[in-house]
Amino acid sequence: MCGRYVMARAIGDLVADAEAEADDALELRQSWNVAPTSDVPIVLERLVDDELVRQVHLAKWGLVPIWAKDPSVGVRSFNARSETVLEKPTFRSAVKARRCAVPAEGYYEWQKTGTGKTAVKRPYFVHPEDDSLIYFAGIYEWWKDGSKAEDDAGRWLLSCSILTMASPEETGESEVLDGLHGLHDRLPIPMGRDMMAEWLNPANKEAGPLVEQLRAEAHGVASHWTLREVPPAVGNVRNDGPELTEPVVGLFAE
Known part of the structure; x- marks a missing residue:
């Protein structure tokens, strides 16, 4: 799963990297501890005057389907399981027509060691070896x-x-892949640039094959990541700063 991540790039850097455009008034808040319900940047494509345009927008992390009575449902829907995304009422409409990419510099995962009272959860920072951006496969929705x-x-x-x-x-x-296996049983799905172009294109109406292609390519993208143990302070959402990604001695320490 993905429950916390890092996105501290400036809007200009993100727009250039994603080959997108954004409103001049759009502002991104640097964060080294992005948590669900935060406002986060997403990349999507729309038809504007019959031309496909790639844009950066801000969205609440936690999908709120159009039929929801109130936005509180988003607290429980910040991740969507790809195996059931085409069937679940919360996600099935969005995955067919409103797909996006969620940029991140890396994400945190907690590994549980020990049992009972001696059990400890150790946080790790997972990020590309070359410090490039990750673009996670995402979906978006508008709620009125x-x-x-x-x-x-x-x-x-x-x-x-x-x-x-x-x-x-x-x-x-x-x-790296063995490390990801031992870290958690779920993985946020990353995309290469070609896959991202396919995923974002609203002209691609067949979501099923796209989801299968995502899964087929994801581990290859993830194989270029690296993992390192980081300070436990990241577990508190009130802590936010680059020191949260600093390595500590551990199994995957760099």
């Missing part, structure tokens, strides 16, 4: 707040979710 006036700019809420899949099997062929 019926209690607000039609001309209220806050009437519409944009929200998103990150797709996940099973972690790699342990094969002994890749230290």
